[in-house]
Amino acid sequence: MRIGELAGTAGVSVRALRYYEEQGLLTSERTGSGQRTYPPVAVDRVQLIQQLYAAGLTSRTILELLPCVDKGVSTPESRARLAAERERIDQQITGLLATRDRLDAVIAVADDPTHPSCTRI
Amino acid sequence: MRIGELAGTAGVSVRALRYYEEQGLLTSERTGSGQRTYPPVAVDRVQLIQQLYAAGLTSRTILELLPCVDKGVSTPESRARLAAERERIDQQITGLLATRDRLDAVIAVADDPTHPSCTRI
DNA sequence: CTAAAACCTGACGTTGACGTCAGAGGCAAG
DNA sequence: CTTGCCTCTGACGTCAACGTCAGGTTTTAG
Known part of the structure; x- marks a missing residue:
């Protein structure tokens, strides 16, 4: 799917999606002409990002914690960060x-x- | 008490207190030389304001709702606003x-x- | 084929709750 | 008296998550 469809489905703006990518929170394939393409699962990813934003996390913090959410990869730092954010919430x-x-x-x-x-x- | 003491007691910055006054959320008496003076109860007021900010209310909304909290004064609009904010929270x-x-x-x-x-x- | 709609990059604008700095005056202590 | 902290007003700076505009390319509908 292209960026407009993803935006509509996930309920965010096109600008927000480009911003997420700029922050390293969201990746996209590109067509030959340079247009972004997303797999259907990107909808879930965007909603997760939105959820974390809504909980008061910053882009940088989300970026740090996404590997944990995605693949269960964790370092002592990320575990501490997870615990700290949980406590804050x-x-x-x-x-x-x-x-x-x-x-x-x-x-x-x-x-x-x-x-x-x-x-x- | 003067502004520095209030700030220290309530756990906010002096700048924040002046900002609250600027927004109409906090009042102060003035000494002959123009310095702000607060009664002890101002501490509670400041903490209430902080609590409402923390809940995501804006200065304008808090300003609208403070009369309800202070004196139980309410209009149909303020009641609607109260209900809306409660729902949002x-x-x-x-x-x-x-x-x-x-x-x-x-x-x-x-x-x-x-x-x-x-x-x- | 053509015109509208969607997409691109880049860059400046917005908003709210303050932070911070400048320059000037006020106040208790030694 | 003067030193040093507190306070004053006014005004510009900050930060994050986008909004919005400009100027150009690409895709799609008819």
Whole structure:
């Protein structure tokens, strides 16, 4: 498949795909005229990249960890990095749970004008 | 307290505090010479702001929602915004849980050389 | 064959939450 | 008094993940 189809299927922009390649996260074959060609499995790869971005990892970190994900290849450094990122995500989840609870409390008050805590201050 | 002490106590930079004030998220009294002064409760306010930033809210959104948190004041718009942000955070948590599980699987392979899917060097 | 649509490289623009620097004034200690 | 840290305003710098535009080539539909 070509870049436009991959972009549409994976739900990202064409620009993003070229950026991923520039960062070394995604590879492509080229046709004789220079156009990029991808195998169907590239869709999964792109979605993995998106998932890692969404978790707050940077391009460089993803680049470091992709060999582990791809082939189970690991060095002491990459294992440490994996553990560190896992820990970071865990703390992020914990923080978000707390924030969600806090928002829930605010919503409860906002939706119920008769709520007792409306008389604070 | 002055800005340096607040920054130290709340764990943020002096620059950040001035930025929060610039965005309307934080208020301060001024001494005759123009220096900012904060009440002790400002520490909590700053930490709340940090928590909302960490949850991915923008300054503008936080500005919109602070009246709800502060005084339970709410409009139909702010209630919708609260619900939308809560939903966004919820989806973010869901995504992070999936990512964490995925990382855990990768870590399990990386940490166990005898794992079948592991063909390391 | 031709025109639209998709693709290419290269390069500058965007956004948000600050960092950092410059230049000037304020404040407690010795 | 003056030394040294804190604070002020204003303004430019940063960084990451793209967006967007220019100018040109390639592929596809009719």
